[in-house]
Amino acid sequence: MxxxxxxxxxxxxxxxxxxxxxxxxxxxxxxxxxxxxxxxxxSEETPMIGDKVYVHYKGKLSNGKKFDSSRDRNEPFVFSLGKGKR
Structure with missing residues (x-):
């Protein structure tokens, strides 16, 4: 997505x-x-637990003001699916 x-x-x-x-x-x-x-x-493919996932996001306040964007940095947020940071 x-x-x-x-x-x-x-x-x-x-x-x-x-x-x-x-x-x-x-x-x-x-x-x-x-x-x-x-x-x-x-795609019919979906990531499995442990797969590395790359996503872009935009954070906005309820008044519409943007406070963060991975696209502005030209860098997706990357995480391993199903593995929390501890």
Whole structure:
């Protein structure tokens, strides 16, 4: 999945509401962190536990102000799937 700028969701997809409002991914469901998928991946392949995953993201406040972006740094966020840092 990616979060490319300029990619739109025309509302024909059932996830259109999530794209517009964001999915609350907080434990308390207080809308402190919202996830918005801009474009769903099209590959049949999915990563397995331990695979290295590269993602781009943009962090924005509720007023729309951007506070972080992996694309601005031209560097994806990289992590091993299913392996937390301790």
């Amino acid at each position: 990616t979060t490319d700028e300029g990619t739109s969701n025309d509302g024909e997809n059932p996830a259109a509401i999530v794209v517009e409002q964001g999915e609350d991914i907080t434990i308390k469901k207080d809308r402190g962190v919202l996830k918005i998928v801009k474009r769903v991946g099209t």
